[in-house]
Amino acid sequence: MTHWVPELLSPAGSLEKLKVAVSYGADAVYLGGQKFGLRSAADNFTPQELAEGVSFAHERGSVVYVVLNSFLHDKDLEELPQFLKVLEEFKVDAVIVSDLGVIETIKKHSNLVVHLSTQASCLNVPGAKLWKAQGVERIVLGREVTIDEARRIKEKVDIELEMFVHGSMCMAYSGNCVISNYTQGRDSNRGGCAHSCRFEYSLMKGEEKKYAHFMSSKDLQGIRLLKDFIDAGIDSLKVEGRMKSHHYAGTISKVYGEALAYYKENGHFLSDDLAFWESELSRVSHREYSTGSLKEAAGEDSIYEERQHEQSETQVGAIVLESKKDQYLLAEVRSAFEVGDTMELMPFKGPGLTHKLESIVDASGAPVRRTRPGMLWRLPYMKEAEALNIIRVEKQ
Amino acid sequence: MKKLSLSLYQSEDIAKALAFLERGGRCDFILGFKTISRLFSTSLDEMKEVAERLKNYQGVRLFLQWDVLMTESRFQSIFSRLKQSGLLEGELFDAIRVQDPGALYALKEMGLKKKIHLLVEQGNHNTTGLKAWYNFWPENIERMVLSPELPSGTLIELDEELPCELEVLGLGPILLFYTPRQLVSPLYGEAQDGRHEVFGTSEESPHKGFPIIENEHGTFMLNTKDQFLFDETEALKRCEAITWRLDFILGSAKIDFDQFVRDYEEGGDFLNHKSDYTRAVTKGFFRVNKTDVLFKKLKNYRLQDRGESYLGEVVDVKKKEHVALLIKAPGRTLALGDHVKFLSPEGREKELHVVAMRDALGNALTEAKTGEIVFLGHIGGLSIRTMAFGIQK
Known part of the structure; x- marks a missing residue:
């Protein structure tokens, strides 16, 4: 049932x-x-x-x-x-x-x-x-x-x-905010929201001034x-x-x-x-x-009173672009990581596959100590991996 | 001559309005009380008393503002109190003004006899939609309260197209933001009278001193400049259906209301009134609304223009070694002998006759299919996200 x-x-x-x-x-x-x-x-x-x-x-x-x-x-x-x-x-x-x-x-x-x-x-x-x-x-x-x-x-x-x-x-x-329209000349209700609610404001009441991200909502x-x-x-x-x-x-x-x-x-x-x-x-x-x-x-x-930037406990290290059966994986690096960090491949179903990076090679097989965003990373083939799988990285 | 509707938020303005009527002046008045109205601070009993006094003057029309937005629980509670108040029947009010579509539907469902002024100030910018709102209840919708974002050209067209009265904010603060959450009291504690008024400024915006009001209905941010269109009345001279609204939300009107109406009726000079007005003023979008023209700068349109010949995208470039191309277009292949055109995000164009390609292990390939990455010889000037197109030679 x-x-x-x-x-x-x-x-x-x-x-x-x-x-x-x-x-x-x-x-x-x-x-x-x-x-x-x-x-x-x-x-x-x-x-x-x-x-x-x-x-x-x-x-x-x-x-x-x-x-x-x-x-x-x-x-x-x-x-x-x-x-x-x-x-x-x-x-x-x-x-x-x-x-x-x-x-x-x-x-x-x-x-x-x-x-x-x-x-x-x-x-x-x-x-x-x-x-x-x-x-x-x-x-x-x-x-x-x-x-x-x-x-x-x-x-x-x-x-x-x-x-x-x-x-x-x-x-x-929703639909009742036009701050961007009047302050940035961008119609928030036609796709131009400037996220003014995430700004820090100073608020004056009489002579008393306070600073706060008072309009920013938690997720x-x-x-x-x-x-x-x-x-x-x-x-x-x-x-x-x-x-x-x-x-x-x-x-x-x-x-x-x-x-x-x-x-x-x-x-x-x-x-x-x-x-x-x-x-x-x-x-x-x-x-x-x-x-x-x-x-x-x-x-x-x-109310999200802290800084505007978002928090993340884990970085996405890379996205698998190609899985060549029994040969290799090619992944696009999204944020830099290095030898010694721990990678976790997220298959579409089931638990992640984790292992420590003891070496890293680029697309043509040259070893690198540290990756840079945008580079292609060649990994050993894993049968659970498919194109578009996400690889998360925990820093050492 | 267009009609004027004046919102009476402050007791001082109520006194001025009564004096104005006493001297023979006439206009329509918008009243509200704090349970059902966003920014009116009078109680139900106080409002009733004022309404009864105003109604004694012949020719005066009164409109009741029910403009709060309400989730289901609040809606049931407020609607129930409103029905008990007796204001939906009787002669005191000539029309009910609503924004929440639920309020509109509920009033129709209960068979309200009074006229409706539908507040379509938020996001209703096209004739088709406004006609559809009118057609929801044509027997009762007497007036539509239009968005201050509409330029005069559109207002003129709407005046011709819509079979009801239209209302435009002629003078008063422009509402930028409305939330049901109380955002000021966490900083300043609960206000003794239930209402906070503060001024907000952000270093990330060139505009200083947004008025912010918090009350039992939530928090409201107003523009730093108020709308003032009375020196633009000529533009809408032929629009007989249009009524101007005057709002004095932020403290009492410092202008001489008597003189103001007289000047209006006699086509007088409004420059004095403008300089007497205590807040900075703007025409808003009355002359033109170009709030969509910046959109094309928000992203790289070179990367958007894909056509039938699109092959894929460069995903790696290694100087003197390779350009790696991911074949993305469904059902496409790249084979030896093909010609490829590259278009970089910066707008650079390069062409390549494919005479060799290999996989990541260096194995020679004769063909690559969708989802595969091929390595071609290095081509200067290309970068990641360069788009590739198959071309005929």
Whole structure:
């Protein structure tokens, strides 16, 4: 007997990250084309990459959602119908939208399934009813909604619900922040967010001045709340982070994927497993974690008051680019490491393979003491290794 | 002459409004109370009292601002209190102003008879979407409160396209940020009156002194400059559906309201009022909105332009030894005799006739398939992430 679990939806900032996320266990990925999404600085997908990405995902039983969640002006909207045709042709599984004008345009020009983006800040039962009446089939709830509130929405509205389970969080109600628009001339709701909420500010009250990163939110991490999501019937658990690394896409997909697969098989979680998964999540780059508003409205302890940079307990050392059977592996070095450090290859399934680096050679076989980012590293063949596997490195 | 709607946040402004009415002036007023309104600090009873006094003057219309966003628990609690207040019935208010789509839906579902002013100030920038919002409840939506990010050209078009009143912020602070989290009290402790007002400045931004307000609904950041469009009224002269809103969120209006309205009605000079205004002012995006033009600088578009001939990407370069090419395009092969064009991230172009290639162990190859890395002779000027394309010669 298997038990019902939600879909795991991972970010795919590029074609390679899509392949990494799907290979490590994502049931679904979301990505952006060259326009209409909210990450203008991400690589995003060309039409050729989109076709390849959808094909790659579908062949492995995963689905692909495309973000069209910018708030569009009239001139942007004119260009949309042509892109919708491309998405239909490539058999994209759904589009994620926040603007009612975009929904209307989709309904007029395509048969694409529409998911409502968290940008629309849908927060309550009547809000969900309204969006359902507009033809939306799934709602990505606002990050302010607790799991218990989501359960109540699910009970009262016959619609799919998606919630964020992991990643960076906007401090503002999504779609209700235009700081970048007025201070940097970049429309945050058309992909130009400058992350002004992560800055340090001096705050003056009368004559009293205090310095703080007062608007910066801790990152979300909901591994210990998976049972609550399942019990509430939340259809999809979303991981934020299209701008983040291969290491992030792979690790998060693997950890949450393994956790959900375990529950599907067994109908419960073991505390030792949860502790292990939690420790794995702490190894990817992140700000301090919190559960945001998943249990109750986010309070003072959800503010990330420290420095802006993210923490990571483990560096991603390299990504396997080629596995030549019985001969060698070639991996692209992402961060420098050296002889004496310990590498851990993360296979797509199962535990990591660890060993100490007693020698390192470059692509042509020349020994090096220390690698540099970007170089190709030749390793002995390992049968568990495949292209796009992540190699983590612990410094000695 | 366009109508004016004035938000009455401060008791001082309420007194000025009453004096203005007493002298025969007329305009519409926006009222709210702290349970349902983001930035109004009056209680329900205080607001009712003011509303009743204002309503005594013939021709005055009153609008109730219900603009907080609410997760399910708060929504149920607030909606229940609002229904109990009696404000949704009766004659006191002429329209209810809402932003949360849940509030809009709930009011329609309960069969509200009053008019609706729909706050679509956040992110509703296209005619198609605005028409769809209107069509959700055309019998009741009397007015749409438009985004301050819309330039005058768009406002003129919307005036022609939309069958309802439109409202634009003519004078007042521009809201930049709204969170339900209390961000100031962790630094300054709980405010005695439940409201903090501070000014924030970051060295990473050239703008100094963002007003920041925290109250029971969360934290709000306002722009350093307020919107002032009254010297631009000519641009919208023909737009009969447009109403101007005046907001005095940050302390009482220091301008002479009587004189202001008189100048407005008589087409007077607004420069005096502008210089009397106590905060710096801006026209915002009224003349033009180019907030998407910087996007093309955010990434290297040379690396985006892949076509049918795309082969793969250079993944290693070792001077005098090799260029390693990963074949990435699905279903493509590279064979001896092929011609390849390279395009580096810096824009350098190189061509190569492939006469030899090998694998990482130095074994000669005649062909490489998708997913394989081939080693070609070194080519100067190429770097990692250079793209490779198959070309016909």
